[in-house]
Amino acid sequence: MRDAVISIIKRFRDRGYECYLIGGSVRDLILGNEIYDYDFATDALPEHIRRLFRKTIPTGIKHGTVSVLVDDHQFEITTYRSDGVYLDGRHPASVSYSAELRVDVERRDFTINGLAYDPLSGDVMDYVGGLRDIEDKIIRTIGDPVLRFMEDGLRPVRACRFAAKLNFAIDEDTFRAIPNTLDIVRKVSKERVRDELIKILESKKPSVGIEYLRTSGLLELFLPELAECHAISQNKYHIYDIYYHSIYSCDAAPKEDPMIRLAALLHDIGKVPTKQPGDDGDYTFYNHEVIGAKIAKKIMKRLKFSNEQIDAVNILILNHMFHYTDEWTDGAVRRFIRKVGLENIDNLFTLRMADRKGNGARKGLPAPIEHLKKRIERVIEQENAFSVRDLNINGYIIMDEFGLKQGPLIGKILNELLELVLDNPVLNERNVLIGRAREILERRKAENGD
Structure with a gap:
């Protein structure tokens, strides 16, 4: 994938545009973590990006993002931008394109995700103190944390997730802003919260992120049943x-x-x-x-x-x-x-x-x-039968053998046969099961007075 990354950067540079790796891929590169997604930022406008590559998808064209397909890999490339007001607690109502990388970095969520990297020169562009926070193992918003969280209600949950994933601590000012923005978090779709929860569960130590969720008030929003378990003592075995x-x-x-x-x-x-x-x-x-x-x-x-x-x-x-x-x-x-x-x-x-x-x-x-x-x-x-499907007989055989119509009785007979086979697997032979099915039918007729 590295060759594809280099080829993308070179294509922009050859046409006179800036282009850098940005976001989580740069953070993980510095930390030595495995990288799954590479995102790019450029001063090229979306229509120019689409002209540079044969296969593109207008993934988030409204916000300046185009997906590019190179060597069977998909990469997101976003034009430098600043964001307008956030009305839905998730996305800006409008964006303004910029020619400056710094402007694009300053609208992002956390300092550790605000680093840009030039793989051709090896230079890292850090306008927000991300390198220092990576070294200190700190999750900190870029700029005013209340403002960042008021823009996007998923960001507080992501802060807790990054703490679990990276085993970092959340900066005190950043953490204190979370309880003040819970009304915005409530606007986030349940699906997005679920996805963040799954990512916390996939981290090395989920308890770190879940405890941040609880102490910030986020857990009460989405998992109140788990929050209710706090301080509820158990018994002598725990x-x-x-x-x-x-x-x-x-x-x-x-x-x-x-x-x-x-x-x-x-x-x-x-x-x-x-x-x-x-x-x-x-x-x-x-x-x-x-x-x-x-x-x-x-x-x-x-x-x-x-x-x-x-x-x-x-x-x-x-x-x-x-x-x-x-x-x-x-x-x-x-x-x-x-x-x-x-x-x-x-x-x-x-x-x-x-x-x-x-x-x-x-x-x-x-x-x-x-x-x-x-x-x-x-x-x-021993290849024993564990379910009705494992029996050497089925409902069609029973219906044909005894002239029965499809209905609940067939399932009841099969379940009784399974109980017999669970106790004695040698009974799982077609002829034996037909004989036992006959006995079951005769018993049921006698019980019903037929």
């Missing part, structure tokens, strides 16, 4: 309150899978409404996993997560309190797999490990659950 246990469990989950991290963040969200004093004077949280799964589903719908993501998180929260003993039969193990879903088993164990590590006094899986993992592996190797 060092931390519900909130800190949740964010530390989130840290302990793998950053490669943000949905497992979200499940870890929300896995005990149901403890607040279920907290009750027990007979021994300690607290209990009966059925908090059931209540918590419902609350998590509500949260994720509110933040516009996909149905697939909601289901993935919901199944983990609902089942995270499973209690295994060596008394479980192989049939019980198969029913556990059926309930959780074979595709979710590994993620559930990962969540359980994160939950234990977030406790503060434990880590890893206890010996009984390690034993369960081995039993599950053995059951899987």
Whole structure:
């Protein structure tokens, strides 16, 4: 990709225009982080940019941004500009093009994102103290923080996200401005907040960003259920309150899978409404996993997560309190797999490990659950049936064999057959299942007096 970057810069320079890398790519280059997106700033007007390249997309042409396709990569190139008034809390109502890089830099969000880099000379242009703030590990707005946040309500959330991603601290003046601009943050779409939350979950230590969200008042806007967990004590088995246990469990989950991290963040969200004093004077949280799964589903719908993501998180929260003993039969193990879903088993164990590590006094899986993992592996190797789809019979066969019409009865017969097979896998043979289906039908007829 570096060759494409150089070729873009040279194309502008050869035609007498300025062009620099700018924003997050420069910051990450200085920090030695992996770079995923390269953005450019130039004094060339948008119509001139489109003439310079064969393949362009007017991505944000209203605000001076054109996407350019080079060597199968897409790059955003924006004309130097200053912004007019912000009316919607996200975008300027108008922009004015400029011939000066400094003008373009000074309208941006944070000093660490206000650096420009010339890859041909190796020079870094710093008009706002970004290099110093990178060295000091500080997130600071360019100019007046209240003004910057009043312009774009997503910027306070991004400040918290950058703190988590980079493990930087938010400058005191910048942080103090956030509570004063919450009304602007409320204008931000739920989808954009969701995207920022996912990026926080993908950071090395999400708890840093989430704690900034809480202490600034942002968490109360978008995840009030999690904010409510703060200072709610647990029982003798926990060092931390519900909130800190949740964010530390989130840290302990793998950053490669943000949905497992979200499940870890929300896995005990149901403890607040279920907290009750027990007979021994300690607290209990009966059925908090059931209540918590419902609350998590509500949260994720509110933040516009996909149905697939909601289901993935919901199944983990609902089942995270499973209690295994060596008394479980192989049939019980198969029913556990059926309930959780074979595709979710590994993620559930990962969540359980994160939950234990977030406790503060434990880590890893206890010996009984390690034993369960081995039993599950053995059951899987035996290619047992775990769902109706795995039976060596289906609804069409049952309808043909017994002259039945499609309806709820077919599903009930198949589910009864599955229960038999879960207890005794050798029954999963077509002829055997047809015979058992006949017995089920005869029993149901007798029960109904037919």
